[in-house]
Amino acid sequence: MEDDTINLILHGCKLVKDLEVSLPNIANQPALLSKFCEDIIAVFFATKQRIDCQSHCSSGRRLSPYFFDDQQQPHLLKQLLGMGFSPSILIPQSTNMAGTSRGSVTAGSWMERRVAGTDDVTVADATPPGIPTADVSAQERASSIHSKRHRKRNTGEDSWTVKIPVPKIGNVEIPPDDGYTWRKYGQKDILGSKFPRGYYRCTHRKLYRCPAKKQVQRLDSDPSNFEVTYRHLHTCHMSSTAPSVPSPSLPRLISQDNKAHVISGLPSQPPLTSMASSSSMWMPIGFDIGGTSFTQSMNAGGDIACPSAGIGAECRFSSPVGDFVFNHSAVQNNTFEFVVPYMEERWPEGGEQK
């Protein structure tokens, strides 16, 4: 096992101890508790991901880096870097955010960052910022007239494979739910395989330009297992307005421990650590739009309505877990599409709040 992995486990243990020590003081502060738990989950999930990948990833496939949300968890990222972790394996989610400033992040820019390093970028992926993203199909159709669609066969870049057992009960043709919603867009008989390969993409592909895909195939050599190849990470959970924010994989595994032992390899996605996907508690928030203050209950896992701001308006609010800026989206009428932390270190390294 790599030293990095062991150090990460030790750091996770330290975070748990910190939580234990702080518990009497923060027991009645759900936001802080949630934040503590998120950090712990992020560290241990990244560790598990790393271990599983070392054990199960097909040869030649690159090891998954640790993904941490440097906007929601800047203190965590800083701590890990301070511990001597290589910046190259601690991939902050805002890596390469060149040109994106507070309140101006677009789905396109984010997704292009995530697929950077591969040339598997579709016409839709390359849509310049500023173009409304709702009608992706129209853009694709229009673009395909002028440019050839670029397709690249799956060579293992930006993809990973997991083995999932065929359910003993229920429909054996459908692999077990992995926490995300998928839409089947094709099925193909593969040469030399007894079983057809199913092609799935994220249900939220159009609305949120989520590039995630997976291929599901029963193994000839072991029909009791599916081989599921995931390609690209989900971006749909980045939106605070996503209609069905899936629960993070880790809690699913914990809550369904009768299944936990049968899943090998990488999960479908690193843990969802952004605020949009955290515990669905309600908290009152105050924010101002153009100098006018509003107060509203915000479901951390759901929508937040914009009372009167126009498209493109920047709104900010303070919460117990930090200051945030919303960019009023042109895609979802009257809702805020992107949540961007207002950069202020609430918990400086070794701060008293922990």
Next chain:
DNA sequence: GCCATTTGACCTGC
């Protein structure tokens, strides 16, 4: 009416 699935046709890398 909306959304998911099916499936033959088409596109593209090898």
Next chain:
DNA sequence: GCAGGTCAAATGGC
């Protein structure tokens, strides 16, 4: 030319 991957019309369920 072949085979994997994707598209899109048809169809069905809710």
